[in-house]
Amino acid sequence: MALVVFLRGVNVGRHKRFLPAQLARDVAEFDVVNVGAAGTFVVRASAAPSAIRAAIGRQLAFEAAMVIVTGRELLEFVATEPFGRRPPASNEQRFLAVLVERPRAVPTLPVTIPQTAKWQVKVVSRSGRFVASVWRRQAGTLLYPNVAIEKLIGAATTRNWNTIRAICKILQP
Numbered sequence: 213m214a215l216v217v218f219l220r221g222v223n224v225g226r227h228k229r230f231l232p233a234q235l236a237r238d239v240a241e242f243d244v245v246n247v248g249a250a251g252t253f254v255v256r257a258s259a260a261p262s263a264i265r266a267a268i269g270r271q272l273a274f275e276a277a278m279v280i281v282t283g284r285e286l287l288e289f290v291a292t293e294p295f296g297r298r299p300p301a302s303n304e305q306r307f308l309a310v311l312v313e314r315p316r317a318v319p320t321l322p323v324t325i326p327q328t329a330k331w332q333v334k335v336v337s338r339s340g341r342f343v344a345s346v347w348r349r350q351a352g353t354l355l356y357p358n359v360a361i362e363k364l365i366g367a368a369t370t371r372n373w374n375t376i377r378a379i380c381k382i383l384q385p
Contacts, residue, residue, distance in 0.1 A: 213284045214383055215264060218310050219251030220277035220369035228274050238271045239264075245382055248375050251276070254283070254382045279310045279369060281341060283383040290380055294337040294344035295373075301348075306373035307357045309343040315366045325360045333360040343368065 222228040236246040236253060242264060243256040255264050261280040268278065295306055318338060324331035332355040334346045343365060345357040358370035 213282050215255040215259070215261060216281050216283055216286055216379055216383075217251075217253040217255060217264060217268065218279045218281075218369045218371065219268075220279065220312060220367075222251040222276050223249055228276060230272060235268065235271050239267045242267065247378055247382070248371075250371060250375070252371060252375060252379065254379055256382075277312055277367075277369070279312055279341070281310065283379075285340065286342075286376070287380060287383055289339055289342045290376060292337075292339065294339075294342075295346065300346065303348055305347045305349075307345050307347055307370050308373060308376045309345065309358060309361045309368035309370040311341040311343065311365065312367040312369065318365060323364065325355065325364070333357050335361060335364060338365070345370075 222230060223232070232246045232249055232251060232253070236244040241257070242259050245254040245256065246252075247254060253268075264280060265278055269276075300306055321338060322334055322336045325333045325335070330350055332348055332350050334348070335343060336346060337344045343361050345361060347357045356370075358368060361368050361370065
C-alpha cells in the first residue's frame, strides 16, 4: 500500500522554503506524487517509511518534521465521514491535522475554540493520528486550526480537506 508523507512547517512564508515538485522528481525512484505546495506527497512504490524519510531528508536543505502514514490509514479515516454528511456552511472550511507524536491528552470532542457562539475552530473528531476540524472565518484575529489543535492535543501538521480528497483520489486503485 502507498504511503502519505506530510512535512510540517515548510513553505510557510519565507520559512523553510523548497520546491515540492522538484523534490518529487529528486526521489522519483519511489514513484512520488506531489500534492500541492505544503509538503504533501504520496509514495506509490513499496518502500519502508525509514527509507522514504531518509531520501526526502537528503534532498532538503533544512531539518523538517515528517509524518508518514499508510494510505490505508488515511482512506479508513476518511471513510468514517468525520464531518458527517452535511456540507460545510459557506463560511466554513474543513481540515485534517496529522499528529506528529502521541497526544498529551485528548479532550472529549467536539470542542469549539473559543467556546462561544462565535467560535473559529471546531475540533470534531479524532482517530489515531488524525484530527478533523472545521474553521470558520471571523472578523478580527484569525485562529488557524493547526494552532488550536496543537494547544489542545499536541504537535500536528494540517491540510485542507480538499487536499485530503486529492490524496484519496491518487490512492484509489
